[in-house]
Amino acid sequence: MFTTDTTDQQRELLDEMRQVIDEGDFTGWRSSTLHAGQDGCGTAGVTQWRSLTDLEERYAGLGRRNGTVPPFKRISTSVHLxxxxxxxxxxxxxxxxIEMSPERDDYTVIIVLDVAQQDQSALVQVLGRPDEWIKTVPGYRSHALCRGIDGTFVVLYAQWESKAHYDAFQAMPESARPQSVRHRRAFTDTLVTAQWSSTYRVVHARSAGSQAVSITSQRGPWQAGATSVRSS
Known part of the structure; x- marks a missing residue:
């Protein structure tokens, strides 16, 4: 996850990341999906690997070898791997x-929750339960829970129909939520030490053995609307 100060920097960062995705052919790599910030300048890249070993071998000393990481750091105001x-x-x-694709119009929300290592299992247990109620909330599409390998955080990746639907969900009073949901939220608050979130739209994707698919916009790659889909 990268943040930038301006839309021009975001555009440059997206171009750099598209190039890495399109030219990448690494042992154990399965897919990469590029997200452009919607309500703030930045990007998120979701990359799937066969194993943690493959991932670590790919990034071991990468910045020193070929300069791939330094350009991202030059453009960005913060970098979170x-x-x-x-x-x-x-x-x-x-x-x-669940699908991440530039051919979809998902309003994507990524939330990072920091937690003490001794509490991560409890947080995963409470957040990783089926939630039938949220399926009935207007605009909800999907969500996934990811456990931080180092034990200090979890990530919630959620897809919504639109910003308006997500904002309405966020503004919903506690009294309108089921009691079980209220209890879960209250317990989560006792475990989370810090949190931050950003919103995105998928703009580019490529999987091993297939062509890349990208979305372009007449108003800039960070904005929804006036879009066309192309394969490259």
Missing amino acids: LKTEVVFAQHRSDLPG
């Missing part, structure tokens, strides 16, 4: 599954 594994996922009952 988060190694995780998915431990839970669910989607709305009328959807066939």
Whole structure:
């Protein structure tokens, strides 16, 4: 996850990351999905690997070898490289599954929750439970819970129909939520030491053995609307 100060820097960062995704052919790499910031300048890249070993071998000394990391740091105001594994996922009952694609219009929310190592298991247990109620909330599509490999955080990756739907969910009074949900939220608050979040739209994706798919916009790659999909 990268943050930037301006839309021009975001555009430059997206271009750099697209190039890395399109030219990448690494042992154990399975897919990469590039997200452009919606309500703030920045990007998020979700990359799936066959194993943690493959990931670590790829990035061991990468910046010193070929300068791939320094350009990102030059453009960005902050860089967060988060190694995780998915431990839970669910989607709305009328959807066939969870998909990250530039051909979709998901309003994506990524939330990082910091937690003490001794409390991560408890946080994962409470957040990684099926939630039938949220499936009934207007605009909800899916969410996944990822456990930080180092034990100090978890990541919530959620897809919504629109910003308006997500904002309405966030503004919902506690009294409107089921009691079980209120209890879960209250318990989570006792474990989380800090949190931060950003919102995104998927703009580029490529999987091993397939062509990349990208979305372009007449108003800039960070904005929804006036878009066309192309394969490259």
